[in-house]
Amino acid sequence: MTRATLDPAKAYGRHPLQPHQLTDRVTRIEDTIVLCHLGVARPDADDWSLSIDGLVRRPTRLTWNDLMRRPHVEITSIHECCGSPMKPDVPARRICNVVWGGVRLSDLLADCDPEPAARYVWSSGTDYGVFEGETIDAFVKDLPLDRVAADVLIADAMNGLPLRPENGYPARLVVPGFYGTNSVKWLTRLTLMDKRATGPFTTRWYNDPIRDGSGRPTGATVPVWSIAPESVIVSPAPDQTLPAGETTNIWGWAWADGGVSAVDVNVDGGPAVIRAAIEPSAGRAWQRFTVSWRPEHRGKCELWSRAQSADGRAQPDAGARNAIHRVAVNVV
Ligand SMILES: Nc1nc2c(c(=O)[nH]1)N[C@H]1C(S)=C(S)[C@@H](COP(=O)(O)O)O[C@H]1N2
Ligand SMILES: [Mo]
Numbered sequence: 001m002t003r004a005t006l007d008p009a010k011a012y013g014r015h016p017l018q019p020h021q022l023t024d025r026v027t028r029i030e031d032t033i034v035l036c037h038l039g040v041a042r043p044d045a046d047d048w049s050l051s052i053d054g055l056v057r058r059p060t061r062l063t064w065n066d067l068m069r070r071p072h073v074e075i076t077s078i079h080e081c082c083g084s085p086m087k088p089d090v091p092a093r094r095i096c097n098v099v100w101g102g103v104r105l106s107d108l109l110a111d112c113d114p115e116p117a118a119r120y121v122w123s124s125g126t127d128y129g130v131f132e133g134e135t136i137d138a139f140v141k142d143l144p145l146d147r148v149a150a151d152v153l154i155a156d157a158m159n160g161l162p163l164r165p166e167n168g169y170p171a172r173l174v175v176p177g178f179y180g181t182n183s184v185k186w187l188t189r190l191t192l193m194d195k196r197a198t199g200p201f202t203t204r205w206y207n208d209p210i211r212d213g214s215g216r217p218t219g220a221t222v223p224v225w226s227i228a229p230e231s232v233i234v235s236p237a238p239d240q241t242l243p244a245g246e247t248t249n250i251w252g253w254a255w256a257d258g259g260v261s262a263v264d265v266n267v268d269g270g271p272a273v274i275r276a277a278i279e280p281s282a283g284r285a286w287q288r289f290t291v292s293w294r295p296e297h298r299g300k301c302e303l304w305s306r307a308q309s310a311d312g313r314a315q316p317d318a319g320a321r322n323a324i325h326r327v328a329v330n331v332v
Contacts, residue, residue: 001008001065001299002008003217004104006272008072008086009093010038010039010129010141011036011037011038011039011131012039012040012125012166013033013035013036013095014032014033014034014036014166014281014307015033015077015092016030016031016032016033017031017092017096017246018237018323019093019232019233019252019325020061020233020234020235020237020238020327021234021326022095022156022232022234022253023234023235024097024100024245025097025285025288026076026097026098026159027096027098029077029098029159029161029164030063030160031053031096032079032080032096032098032158032167033079033080033094033095033096033158033180034166034167034209035081035094035181036096036166036185036324037127037129037131037136037139037201038044038129038131038136038139039127039129040127040128040165040166041084041125041126041127041165041185041186042165042169043126043169043186043188044091044170045064045169045170046064047171048063048170048188049061049062049064049164049188050062050064050066050067050154050171050187050188050189050190050196051188051189051190052108052109052112052189052190052192053189053190053191053192053217054112054118054122054190054192054193054244055114055115055117055118055193055194055306056109056113056114056115056118056189056192057110057112057113057114058111058112058113058116059242060108060111060166062108063112064171065116067154067156067171068156070103070108071103071104071107071127071298072101072102072103072156072157073101073102073103073104073153074099074101074112074157075100075153075176075282075283075284075285076097076098076099076100076175076282076283076284076285077093077097077098077100077145077150077176077177077283077284077285078097078175078176078177078227078255078284078285079095079096079097079098079272080094080095080096080178080179080180080227080230081094081181082179082180082181082206082224082321083321083326085181085204085205085206086132086315087223087321088209088224088320088321089321089323090321091320091321091322091323092321093253093270093325094180095230095232095242095253096311097253097285097286098158098159099101099146099158099159099160100153100155100157100158100174100176101155101156101157101158101160102154102155102156102157102171102174103153103154103155103156104151104154105121105152105153105154105190105291106149106152106275107171108146108154109148109192112192112252114145114192115192116135118145118192118193118194119144119145119146119193119195119268120142120143120144120145120192120193120194120197121142121143121144121148121190121191122140122141122142122189122190122191122192122193122197123140123141123142123143123173123184123187123189124138124139124140124184124187124188124190124191125138125139125140125168125183125184125185125186125189126138126173126188127139127186130178130323131177131200132158132205134200134204136143136199136200136201137199138199139184139185139198139201140184140197140202141173141184141197141201141202141206142178142179142193142196143175143178143182143184143225143280144225144280145192145286147178147232149174149179150176151176151283151284152174152175152176153173153174153176154171154172154173154174154187154291155168155171155172155173155183156170156171162173162204167185168183168184168185168186168187171185171186171187172184172185172187172188173261174185176259176283176284177226177227177257177258177284178227178246178301179225179227180274181201181206182225186213192246194268196199196223197235202223205224206220206223206224207223207224208221208222208223208224209221210222215319225259226257227256227257228256228257228306228309228313228315228320228322228323229254229255229256229260229308229309229313229314229315230254230255230256230324231253231254231255231260231263231270231289231305231306231307231325232252232253233252233303233304233309233325233327234247234250234251234252234253234304234309235250235251235321236248236250236303236327236329238327238328239264239328239329239330239331239332240329240330241329241330241331242295242329242330242331242332243295243331243332244296244297244298244332245294245295245296246293246294246295246330247292247293247294248292248293248295249291249292249293250265250267250276250290250291250292250293250303250305251288251290252305252325253280253286253287253288254286254287254289254305255285255286255287255290255307256307256309256310256313256316257258257306257309258309258310259281259287259309259310259311260278260281260287260307260308261308261309261310262275262276262308263276263305263306263307263308264276264277264280264305264306264308265289265291265293265303265306266295266303266304266306267291267295267299267300267303269302273306274293275288276289276290276291276305277290277323281310289305289307295331297331298328298331298332299331300328300330300331301328301329301330301331302327302328302329303326303327303328304324304325304326304327304332305324305325306324313319
């Protein structure tokens with residue numbers, strides 16, 4: 001296939017909503033985040049194909065029509081950009097919750113007969129250019145092969161509509177539960193390999209330092225794959241005025257790869273927390289939490305929420321991309 005044109009061939013992103021504006025359970029398409037490191041590629045569906053090769057006994061190439069003929073599923077999932085790979089300590093809060101439509105990668109891989117030595121799936125997009133001074137032939141990411149069975153998709157739709165160019169039209173990878181960076185847009189090639197991908201987006205960038213108990217880097221790193229527990233307070237909004245003595249609902253969204261088991265909310269700056277009511281984890285979607293609160297003392301007050309993942313991790317106070325979200329309100 002011919003190389004996609006890039007328009008414009010420079011980084012492009014959108015981050016339309018702040019946490020207090022995330023009132024919809026499913027984020028409207030025009031409100032979703034967008035992140036393109038190398039510009040928006042514009043491949044034609046007629047010209048598009050997806051090759052699956054590497055450690056497989058039957059390499060294959062799918063056209064757009066081949067993909068369309070496959071059974072499609074829908075998965076509602078949190079979609080989160082982890083923020084700048086150079087700033088793993090800064091919460092970007094670029095999040096939305098969308099319905100992906102597409103074909104299960106596990107179905108496609110079964111036809112290719114992977115070899116036992118295969119452990120990772122390398123995924124390439126057609127975009128290219130320069131990022132952080134480095135010339136990039138193609139945006140290449142990877143994921144563990146054993147994750148594919150869960151619900152990895154070759155997606156061609158978002159919220160029931162064809163993908164927009166900036167979201168990866170005609171088709172992209174979606175790895176629900178992993179940070180957005182792993183979901184390669186304008187996907188054209190999947191390669192099964194026995195080691196991690198060698199390009200800069202999997203070696204130089206998107207590997208977080210592991211710190212010891214006192215916060216010092218150990219020298220070891222962990223790939224930016226699995227989404228850490230996180231929560232945002234949607235209501236009240238920052239600087240909102242709340243009447244003293246009246247009950248108000250504090251609510252927001254919480255999520256983590258594997259689901260959230262608890263959310264604690266703090267309303268008075270002290271150590272005490274209120275355990276929020278939280279809806280049960282449903283697939284990959286974010287979960288609504290609620291606390292009812294009757295403020296007594298007039299003045300400024302800071303609220304925060306802390307989510308705990310089903311596997312027992314909790315949001316840190318600060319210094320991490322999933323640090324707790326604080327909202328200052330005025331009680332009058
Ligand atoms: N081919 C390609 N895929 C890509 C990117 C990219 O620059 N090129 N950006 C990644 C990043 S960092 C994120 S957060 C998500 C964003 O997906 P969206 O723009 O559809 O929200 O796409 C990922 N997939
Ligand atoms: Mo991202």
